[in-house]
Amino acid sequence: MIELPLRKIINSEDDTTILANEFSKIVELSDIICLNGNLGTGKTFFVKEFCKNYKINNVNSPSFSIVNEYFGDANILHFDFYRIKKIEELFDIGFNEYILRNDTIIFIEWANMFQEIIPKKHYEINIKIIDDAKREFTINKHE
Numbered sequence: 356m357i358e359l360p361l362r363k364i365i366n367s368e369d370d371t372t373i374l375a376n377e378f379s380k381i382v383e384l385s386d387i388i389c390l391n392g393n394l395g396t397g398k399t400f401f402v403k404e405f406c407k408n409y410k411i412n413n414v415n416s417p418s419f420s421i422v423n424e425y426f427g428d429a430n431i432l433h434f435d436f437y438r439i440k441k442i443e444e445l446f447d448i449g450f451n452e453y454i455l456r457n458d459t460i461i462f463i464e465w466a467n468m469f470q471e472i473i474p475k476k477h478y479e480i481n482i483k484i485i486d487d488a489k490r491e492f493t494i495n496k497h498e
């Protein structure tokens with residue numbers, strides 16, 4: 356079982372997969388997971404590997420669609436705030452209704468761009484590139 360707060364050096368994609376698998380064991384339906392970190396750090400990769408634990412194999416980046424929904428052993432919503440210019444765009448697609456769901460795991464890439472609309476209770480994952488496939492992951496739980 357992973358213990359939070361966590362700070363871990365990851366050396367390969369396989370290590371990211373192992374961390375995503377471990378993390379999936381502590382996540383409950385209704386949890387919100389914010390993923391922050393620069394372009395290409397591995398936010399979408401992490402969601403993809405996490406979702407395989409729920410028999411979901413069609414994860415892709417929602418940077419153009421803003422939100423993807425996946426159906427498997429759990430329902431999972433996957434947001435990406437990167438291309439959002441104004442917070443109103445999120446309200447227009449029903450963000451406030453989505454966020455109230457208690458039967459869905461919710462991932463938000465680039466959540467820190469609109470931190471003000473993130474509920475207080477959430478997991479925060481930060482990823483930094485060290486080099487090549489090496490990353491520093493931190494995971495915190497906010498209550």
Ligand SMILES: Nc1ncnc2c1ncn2[C@@H]1O[C@H](COP(=O)(O)OP(=O)(O)OP(=O)(O)O)[C@@H](O)[C@H]1O
Nearest residue numbers: 367368371393394395396397398399400487488490
């Ligand atoms: N240890 C690692 N963990 C995750 N991804 C890795 C790792 N090493 C290399 N990669 C590669 O880094 C890339 C990460 O791309 P990904 O789309 O997941 O980034 P992102 O953080 O979602 O970017 P964006 O901000 O554009 O959405 C992938 O091509 C992946 O194969």
Ligand SMILES: [Mg+2]
Nearest residue numbers: 398399416464
């Ligand atoms: Mg991404």
